[in-house]
Amino acid sequence: MTTLMITPYAPYRDGIANYAVQEVAALRRAGTDVRVLSPLPSAAHEHLVIGSPVGMLRLLRRIVGPGRGRFDRVVVQFYPELLFGSCRNRLERLAVWWLLALLCTRVPVELRVHEIDYAAATTDDATSTAARKTLLAADAVTVHTEAERRRLAETFDLSPTDVRLADHGGNFARRTSVDRTEARDSLGIPTDAFIFLSIGFLQRHKGFDRGARALARIDHPGGDVRLYVVGDIRVEHPEVVAYRDELRTLIEGIDGAELRSGYVSDEEFDRWLVAADRLVLPYREIWSSSVMERAELYDVPVIATDVGGLADQAHPGSTIVADDDELATAMAEACGGTVSGTAAPFDDDEDLHGRADLEAAMARRAGTVPEGTRPETVGLGRVPRPAVDSARPGVPQVKRLISRVTSWQLDPVVRHVDDLTAKASHDFSELARRLDDLENPTRARADAPPPDA
């Protein structure tokens, strides 16, 4: 029996690709013949850009077209970018859903749902219907947490038994055998400190800034408490670069916080987990977390926000928090500190005279990062595409046609301009930082990111 797995794949290193590699390895160990199709060239056997109706048609042709019967089963590591990434409008997304539904009727398909864009999937009745039909037509729909199962079932009016649960980390394996002291020593971090860790690609939805602000609110007299934020950006889109620069600026203003910017190996990733006392995952949005699963391999307790299925995923010893106040409280309790800026009264002997003192005390308790620590990031946006909408009959169709006809010429130019914009934004921000360091040498910090590339 031959299974086709459709997924991003190694040597690309992201959560779903890493997950898929471990799943493929397990299937092959069990004797299953597995072929992999990835959206981009990789170690997969085949590659095909799917994310549009044309891509789906090509996929259908490969699976059920001439030479059909090659695959007995298809597993789709489902996430929006994979199937809808190049869709330009609602109609194209609708077409993709129906083509996926068609595929599900022609060959057994398991949809392993890592993420689903509920808003896009329910914009109108037609899309909701298509999505529901697809999910019902699939041989199996699998998610990783009970919360995800409930939400999927509720949103698309499925029976909970229509959605299976899979163990997210069932095929995960340890990548390091060092102990905590060895790990800390190798990473150049203090062996005696209490270490909070946030690790992963630097993206706004990960919320690493929230953990940093929480640390700023914690008083821990007599103890060495640190937060390490470890990761890098994957794409140099202006908004991603801007978030990285904001995060760097924020962290540089917080005692005990450090940003270790860089692309780490799987082994080093696990070594950071081993080194940590607590893993802090203050996500703003997530479905389920591979990092949390990996932390469980090493019995590292996690403090995580209650989003997606994280509450279901949490392993014993972990803490789920509802908001920033609970986040700070959980971190303070973990390290034996207290959270300032809560209901605790101002001390009677605090020297508070006048507005400056009062506002300074307020800021201190609130964990406010001092203003003027670093120049603002220069944020430049991406090249906006002209809208094709119009109230005049027939005009949108003409505009779309022109857009399609000219895209082969314009797209490379737009991409190049976006790349230049991102680079310029990055370089201007870096220049501003260096000028600021020259003007304010006492404020330049030794923990600035190393020039590693």
Added chain:
Amino acid sequence: MTAGNDIDRRGRLALVPPRYGPDVIGGAEAVFAEMAHQLAGRGWDVEVLTTCARDHFTWANEYPAGTSRDGDVVVRRFETQTDTKGTDRDRLGNRILAGDRLSIEDQQRWINDSLRVSGLWHHVLDHGEDYRAIVCGPYMFWTTFAVGQIHPERTILMPCLHREPAALLDIYQPLFSGSRGIWFLSEPEAALADELFRLPARTAVTGAAMHLPTRYDPDGWRQRRGIDGPFVYYAGRREWAKGWTDLVEAFARLHRTRTSPLRLVTSGVGVPEVPAGTPADLVVDLGFVSEEERNDVMAAAEAYVQPSALESFSRTVLEAWAAGTPVIANAASEVVSWHVDRTDAGLLYRSSDELVEALHLTGSRPDVVGAMATDARAYVERHYEPGTVTDRLEALLDEWTTAPAAEADQ
């Protein structure tokens, strides 16, 4: 270090070069081939996992896929996939050469828009834990980049690193930092890696095994080829990246501006380009030659020229010294400079003008230049004799890796 008889040689070793075969041209490939045979000769169970390609430009599948034997070494070949247009490779490659900083996504697009070997990758995914160690190199190729990160706890990286724009890419950081250990061919290579990467705790300079011929026949070679008079020799890839263009232009300038009896003899695959106007008899292309003939040419030459700045070991320089021939080498190569500084068996040039002068000196005073290499063979014997190098490799394998029966006991 453990003495040779105390080495635990249980367990299978995988060596993963991107190409392997008797007619494959490449220094790193020669290092891996020699290493495979030396270790197999000591009793190790050695498998070479490689591609079906012979040519590193086309990566066309020229050898048959499957398993074969090369003496004591098992060779498993897997077909290459070159099913992309290479647009990203070219576009992003130009930006890398220009020193642009690429996003990680673009770096990943660049490395994957060329040679890929899905069969080899999945073989290691499936069977990686059956190998005691997986030795991968050179760092830049997809086979090393992708395969080297499947079982990093068993992977020993032999990067063959030199100072080039691709070495600055972030995507290579995990390959270096996550490996079980790294084997370097020279101290300058190790120093460069320490400068560019976060290295694991286990690193060592191993060098590479060099067979020292006991007999050379320069006169017989001259007769067979009909080549009289003094000449300098270059062997290897006749490409711009290896300094070939600089060499032939300097040689042409030598003859335009001076009187010199010197000719340039070269060997390698492909047709070497020569500047227009260069007299045809000044550059002699031998084409692809056997190892025995190359040794004879080395011995017959007044000097061996190494114009490449991108060397991580430079076997040909050591082959020249083994034959008692001095070298004229590009000082921009930290590795070759290091060798020459340790032996004084050659001349380092820092500009094309200096190269012309070095060639001129060799043509007009071959006795003075030749005397520089009198003791050079001893240097090669002392540091790179196969037994010496293989002792180092075995000791490191014994120290860094765990034999399978010992794993079962833990």
